Amino acid sequence: MASSEKKHTPLLHIVKRDPGTLTWGYKLLVRGIAILAALVVCGVLITLLTGENPVVVYGSMISGVFGTSRRVWNMLQGVAILLCVSLAVTPAFKMKFWNIGAEGQVLISGLACVAAMMFLGDVLPLGLLIVVMVAASVLAGMIWAVLPAIFKAYWNTNETLFTLMMNYVATQLVAYFLKVFVKNGSGVLTPMPEFGLPVIGGQAYLLNVLIVLVLTILVYVYLKFSKQGYEITIVGESENTARYIGINVKKVVIRTMLISGAVCGLAGLLLVGGTNHTISTTTVGGRGFTAIMVSWLGKFDPLYMVLTSFLIIFLEMGSQQVSTDFRISSSISSIVTGIILLFIIGCEFFLQYRVVFRKNRKENV
Amino acid sequence: MKKLFALLLAVVMVLSMVACGAKKEETNGDEAKGMTESPLASKEITKDFEIKADFKIGFICLHDEKSTYDKNFLDAADEAIKALGLTKDQYIIKTNVPEGKECYEAAADLVDQGCNIVFANSFGHEDFMLQAAKEFPEVQFCHATGYKAHLENVANYHNAFASIYEGRYLAGIAAGMKLNEMIEAKKITAEEAKMGYVGAFTYAEVISGYSSFYLGAKSVCPSVTMEVQFTGSWYDAVEEQNAAEALIARKCVLISQHADSMGAPGACEAAGVPNVSYNGATFEACPETFIVSSRIDWAPYFAYIIKCFNTGATIDTDWCGGINEGSVVLTGINQNAAAKGTLEAIKTAVEDLKSGKVKVFDTKNFTVEGAAVTGDAVVDGIFEESKTQSAPYFDLKIDGITRLNEKF
Numbered sequence: 001m002a003s004s005e006k007k008h009t010p011l012l013h014i015v016k017r018d019p020g021t022l023t024w025g026y027k028l029l030v031r032g033i034a035i036l037a038a039l040v041v042c043g044v045l046i047t048l049l050t051g052e053n054p055v056v057v058y059g060s061m062i063s064g065v066f067g068t069s070r071r072v073w074n075m076l077q078g079v080a081i082l083l084c085v086s087l088a089v090t091p092a093f094k095m096k097f098w099n100i101g102a103e104g105q106v107l108i109s110g111l112a113c114v115a116a117m118m119f120l121g122d123v124l125p126l127g128l129l130i131v132v133m134v135a136a137s138v139l140a141g142m143i144w145a146v147l148p149a150i151f152k153a154y155w156n157t158n159e160t161l162f163t164l165m166m167n168y169v170a171t172q173l174v175a176y177f178l179k180v181f182v183k184n185g186s187g188v189l190t191p192m193p194e195f196g197l198p199v200i201g202g203q204a205y206l207l208n209v210l211i212v213l214v215l216t217i218l219v220y221v222y223l224k225f226s227k228q229g230y231e232i233t234i235v236g237e238s239e240n241t242a243r244y245i246g247i248n249v250k251k252v253v254i255r256t257m258l259i260s261g262a263v264c265g266l267a268g269l270l271l272v273g274g275t276n277h278t279i280s281t282t283t284v285g286g287r288g289f290t291a292i293m294v295s296w297l298g299k300f301d302p303l304y305m306v307l308t309s310f311l312i313i314f315l316e317m318g319s320q321q322v323s324t325d326f327r328i329s330s331s332i333s334s335i336v337t338g339i340i341l342l343f344i345i346g347c348e349f350f351l352q353y354r355v356v357f358r359k360n361r362k363e364n365v
Numbered sequence: 366m367k368k369l370f371a372l373l374l375a376v377v378m379v380l381s382m383v384a385c386g387a388k389k390e391e392t393n394g395d396e397a398k399g400m401t402e403s404p405l406a407s408k409e410i411t412k413d414f415e416i417k418a419d420f421k422i423g424f425i426c427l428h429d430e431k432s433t434y435d436k437n438f439l440d441a442a443d444e445a446i447k448a449l450g451l452t453k454d455q456y457i458i459k460t461n462v463p464e465g466k467e468c469y470e471a472a473a474d475l476v477d478q479g480c481n482i483v484f485a486n487s488f489g490h491e492d493f494m495l496q497a498a499k500e501f502p503e504v505q506f507c508h509a510t511g512y513k514a515h516l517e518n519v520a521n522y523h524n525a526f527a528s529i530y531e532g533r534y535l536a537g538i539a540a541g542m543k544l545n546e547m548i549e550a551k552k553i554t555a556e557e558a559k560m561g562y563v564g565a566f567t568y569a570e571v572i573s574g575y576s577s578f579y580l581g582a583k584s585v586c587p588s589v590t591m592e593v594q595f596t597g598s599w600y601d602a603v604e605e606q607n608a609a610e611a612l613i614a615r616k617c618v619l620i621s622q623h624a625d626s627m628g629a630p631g632a633c634e635a636a637g638v639p640n641v642s643y644n645g646a647t648f649e650a651c652p653e654t655f656i657v658s659s660r661i662d663w664a665p666y667f668a669y670i671i672k673c674f675n676t677g678a679t680i681d682t683d684w685c686g687g688i689n690e691g692s693v694v695l696t697g698i699n700q701n702a703a704a705k706g707t708l709e710a711i712k713t714a715v716e717d718l719k720s721g722k723v724k725v726f727d728t729k730n731f732t733v734e735g736a737a738v739t740g741d742a743v744v745d746g747i748f749e750e751s752k753t754q755s756a757p758y759f760d761l762k763i764d765g766i767t768r769l770n771e772k773f
Contacts, residue, residue: 068477071668074470179773186512186568188464191496276466280489285463323429324459330429332521 001200018052064321077205083148087293101163103288112140121176138265224263408691410448423475427487429460441663455721464489472497498522526755527692530577531657537581546704561612573757597772
């Protein structure tokens with residue numbers, strides 16, 4: 001065949017980057033372009049579907065988050081709670097332990113907290129009551145998290161299914177205890193703000209925000225600079241390596257899940273004791289799952305996760321405002337959120353790989 | 366080539382799904398063939414007062430128009446807004462507000478934006494509305510389906526409901542006439558006249574609803590009995606369908622429901638069993654089995670609170686709209702399924718209820734464990750539903766109705 005000498009070169013091919021070669025500026029540029037492109041695509045889509053001016057729509061989004069001081073506080077509170085749950089799942093994920101049970105772990109802690117408020121509120125002085133609330137929440141979260149960890153460590157059960165199933169158990173327990181706690185059959189437990197965590201500085205959410213701020217730094221230091229944090233990383237990279245260098249994998253798995261559960265317990269405490277002062281089956285509201293996204297997007301780095309949880313809350317509150325202002329279906333807001341997240345995740349591709357185009361054809365012949 | 370084909374196939378599938386999804390939207394087919402006029406249509410709202418320039422009303426809804434429950438509120442809000450000529454900056458509608466602290470924040474945000482009235486539509490919103498009401502005494506807070514206004518004594522907090530039990534009673538008459546028709550046609554004996562009812566929870570709201578439905582049917586078909594199956598959810602299409610199918614298997618010859626999905630009506634259409642619906646007509650989806658449906662029209666309440674604010678009147682602590690206020694409405698009657706003369710019979714019953722000649726919970730007409738009912742709520746032989754609070758509280762286990770399960 002005459003053409004056998006002709007070389008086939010593809011139009012483009014993809015080359016893995018050496019992570020060391022990336023500069024800060026380049027990373028920022030790629031991410032900036034991704035967000036800009038997402039906004040343009042969403043803008044076009046909004047105009048096509050609803051006929052609204054996209055600039056006005058984005059304006060409404062921003063005003064929904066920063067428009068009044070109340071909205072700013074709501075945003076801070078939203079970020080704090082979501083970040084708290086995300087910080088809880090991060091050590092486990094870093095260890096490649098797929099804990100998708102944060103929803104249940106937070107909810108069961110909330111239940112423990114509300115039970116303490118109900119039955120001990122009148123008995124104990126407030127200071128002691130708060131100590132009990134903290135202990136009950138943290139302990140409940142730890143129990144809910146450590147059960148799947150023990151089964152994983154000793155019998156190698158599937159932690160994803162186990163933690164997922166524990167969510168349903170927690171939800172049903174809350175439903176059951178609401179029937180027991182609430183005598184009038186309405187299924188709604190009246191809030192008990194008198195037994196809540198103290199309000200500082202006249203701002204209902206300031207305490208929550210400060211606690212999560214401290215927690216963020218603690219988790220950052222723990223993962224980055226402690227021996228235990230290092231062990232988590234090694235177990236995550238390769239269990240065999242970990243075993244080889246003398247790390248007790250079982251111990252690390254159980255210990256890490258205890259920490260995960262304790263932080264979930266804290267989230268339950270803040271959500272019930274510090275915010276709602278009551279509980280329902282929807283109190284956690286899917287944060288246990290959103291937290292997984294926050295954690296992944298933030299590359300398991302607590303400092304990045306501050307940004308990613310802000311991004312999620314911004315999109316959530318912003319799109320809520322858009323559907324209120326323009327009376328467009330909340331589906332549109334979900335579409336916009338989806339597109340923006342897709343672009344942000346998608347741009348990581350360009351940070352890890354390089355696209356090389358085919359050189360001029362004549363050179364090849 | 367294979368890849369291209371697969372891609373094309375995928376695109377076609379996605380497009381066809383979109384096309385199928387789009388069809389489901391419009392189901393308000395009252396004028397469609399087979400339907401009569403409504404024996405109890407919604408009332409026109411008349412504007413006989415001036416709206417103040419700085420007036421603003423805020424609505425808080427648990428879900429959005431995708432839920433039939435919330436759509437009923439949103440449609441009513443739109444109707445009231447249109448009839449009273451509110452401008453675009455005189456109302457704000459917030460949807461998808463959960464039953465938690467978020468509800469308080471939404472209410473406070475509406476106050477920040479200058480709302481004089483804040484309305485919320487879900488039972489679980491109540492405590493958070495109350496919290497906001499205490500914090501902002503100059504703003505009126507109105508809450509549908511709640512019960513705490515007369516207990517809490519907060520001057521600017523109000524509850525509202527409708528005497529939907531009257532609507533259920535009227536729908537029950539249509540059911541009873543259908544049973545009579547079956548008995549006359551010798552399809553069933555008088556003893557086999559058994560209805561099935563799919564309820565959400567074993568709450569007073571549901572109990573009051575199915576009891577009045579049963580009493581309506583009994584007023585024309587004395588031998589009727591009824592079985593109730595609870596699903597434990599306000600919206601669960603699969604559970605509701607299963608419950609309806611189970612009731613049909615237990616030889617229930619007519620089904621009604623108090624839950625928000627198309628599960629029960631769909632099961633009835635598939636089995637060819639007549640269905641009395643709720644919250645709007647299911648005629649389009651069930652042309653052969655849908656008989657009639659009752660619902661609460663919230664537009665009169667919205668018009669009422671807006672009028673109160675703008676004329677300086679006080680809003681009732683507990684407001685319960687009835688037939689006269691236009692709060693209880695019925696759809697047209699589907700002649701494909703209903704017995705002959707149903708329209709006329711319901712029209713007569715509407716007049717009787719209006720004049721007070723007939724009372725739904727007349728203790729002459731029902732017993733509990735064989736005995737007549739007495740107690741605080743019974744005045745002159747009538748169980749006075751929705752008198753001391755607007756939300757329903759009739760929760761007696763009256764004879765003739767069997768609960769197959771309980772779900773709280």
